[in-house]
Amino acid sequence: MRIPRALTIAGLDSGGGAGITADLKTFHALGVYGMVALTAVTAQNTLGVRAVQEIDPSIVETQINAVAEDIGVDAAKTGMLSSSPIMEAVARAVKRWGFPLVVDPVMYAKSGDPLIRPEAMETLKRVIIPIAKVVTPNAPEASHLAGFRVETLDDARRAAKVIAEELHPEIVIVKGGHLTGNESIDIVYFRDTGEYRELRAPRIDTKNTHGTGCSFSAAIAAGLARGLSPWDAIKLAKELITTAIKYSLPLGHGHGPVNPMAWLELRAYRADVIDEMNKALSMIEENADLIGKYIPEVQSNLGYALPAFYARDLNDVAAIPGRIVRYMGKAKPSGPPTFGVSSHVASYILTAMKYDSEVRSAMNIKYDDRIIEAAKELGYVISSYDRRQEPPEVKAREGASIPWGTEQAIKSVGRVPDIIYHLGDWGKEPEIVVLGKSPVEVVSKLLAVLRRIDEKSRF
Numbered sequence: 001m002r003i004p005r006a007l008t009i010a011g012l013d014s015g016g017g018a019g020i021t022a023d024l025k026t027f028h029a030l031g032v033y034g035m036v037a038l039t040a041v042t043a044q045n046t047l048g049v050r051a052v053q054e055i056d057p058s059i060v061e062t063q064i065n066a067v068a069e070d071i072g073v074d075a076a077k078t079g080m081l082s083s084s085p086i087m088e089a090v091a092r093a094v095k096r097w098g099f100p101l102v103v104d105p106v107m108y109a110k111s112g113d114p115l116i117r118p119e120a121m122e123t124l125k126r127v128i129i130p131i132a133k134v135v136t137p138n139a140p141e142a143s144h145l146a147g148f149r150v151e152t153l154d155d156a157r158r159a160a161k162v163i164a165e166e167l168h169p170e171i172v173i174v175k176g177g178h179l180t181g182n183e184s185i186d187i188v189y190f191r192d193t194g195e196y197r198e199l200r201a202p203r204i205d206t207k208n209t210h211g212t213g214c215s216f217s218a219a220i221a222a223g224l225a226r227g228l229s230p231w232d233a234i235k236l237a238k239e240l241i242t243t244a245i246k247y248s249l250p251l252g253h254g255h256g257p258v259n260p261m262a263w264l265e266l267r268a269y270r271a272d273v274i275d276e277m278n279k280a281l282s283m284i285e286e287n288a289d290l291i292g293k294y295i296p297e298v299q300s301n302l303g304y305a306l307p308a309f310y311a312r313d314l315n316d317v318a319a320i321p322g323r324i325v326r327y328m329g330k331a332k333p334s335g336p337p338t339f340g341v342s343s344h345v346a347s348y349i350l351t352a353m354k355y356d357s358e359v360r361s362a363m364n365i366k367y368d369d370r371i372i373e374a375a376k377e378l379g380y381v382i383s384s385y386d387r388r389q390e391p392p393e394v395k396a397r398e399g400a401s402i403p404w405g406t407e408q409a410i411k412s413v414g415r416v417p418d419i420i421y422h423l424g425d426w427g428k429e430p431e432i433v434v435l436g437k438s439p440v441e442v443v444s445k446l447l448a449v450l451r452r453i454d455e456k457s458r459f
């Protein structure tokens, strides 16, 4: 088994959002072992850079040699290279080992503070960019490298070609993050073939973009280390950075950090949600006769949302496609738990989570007075709302009824209850919704109530 290995040759951001910490998170999120050759220590936070201590160039070079000689480097990236001597040292080591290099031509921090000495700009162009397989300037960096202002997509296309032809990297990506428009469009130019390609993603409206360039270039290096073609590595990096920006972290008072670990966490949480749903479905199947009696005309569903930070909309809630039906008197899930297949139950969950982020699961069942009575006896918190009181403007808004009703029920008991019910309206069947922290907890609550009804009916 080959363990892909990538090296970041970059600076430390004490705030943890950019530089080597962003790079290592990105490498690991993509399943690549990460190594570091530190070039500078910056005293930095989300607001700016307070101080910079450069690392001695010979130490930078020795770090690269040390890891390449022993552990091996499948691909590397550079970030903050602030001085000509550091650049010369890096170039010597890169040429010695011959690994593919991604260059993020870091010039300024998001805060606007400079991260390169003015006199080193020429060395960046003459010594570092020519040894790059891929170079990833944003629009201001592309302006410096190409020698004209990059403000439009056409400018970006022209700049990519000029940088490739004059400075000789194999591939130039002029990133669209600093340009305007609903989409963030990166221009990719291949020097050998003269071919242009584009990478598009919806522009995400956030100020928390600290570390974007670092993570993007690290993701390309990780893809190369994994043996992907440059184009596949670039596409993967665009997907990762879009996710990292979508789930960026509102930390600090300036530009908060992007979140490359979201790539990994989302996958882990999704798998966890499906596992927990399957456990609860087994409980339903083991008690199919009992639960079967309480499946309503519209049928039931059981939902479970991702943890609150990741639960943004209905697609972030897993439920049963085709719902839980009554078949031969028994409760029967129609299919495997799947994200984005519920609107009704998912809407209860997402609304409840606004009041208590721990309550991530719910199941709807048929209304029955005995359930309310038994739940009261068991000490559950019960609340209700009256669908007939729904304001016309709420009724008129698609998808607004359940959030409205859920909020009414929560506000009337001052917390997210265990059970919410309503007695219906014209054309709306009365229903009971059981809520809980997990689907196992929801089904356990439901079974406790149904068993109590059963016991009572026997005496």
Ligand SMILES: Cc1ncc(COP(=O)(O)OP(=O)(O)O)c(N)n1
Pocket (backbone or CB within 6 Å): 010, 011, 012, 013, 018, 019, 020, 042, 044, 079, 080, 106, 108, 109, 110, 111, 115, 209, 210, 211, 212, 213, 214, 215
């Ligand atoms: C140590 C260090 N390296 C690089 C940067 C640049 O990061 P950022 O300011 O977020 O800009 P992009 O990553 O988007 O290019 C830094 N601030 N510190």
Ligand SMILES: Cc1ncsc1CCOP(=O)(O)O
Pocket (backbone or CB within 6 Å): 298, 299, 300, 301, 319, 323, 341, 342, 343, 344, 345, 346, 364, 431
């Ligand atoms: C009670 C109820 N009312 C309309 S659909 C439905 C059942 C569950 O729907 P979903 O599968 O959207 O959660």
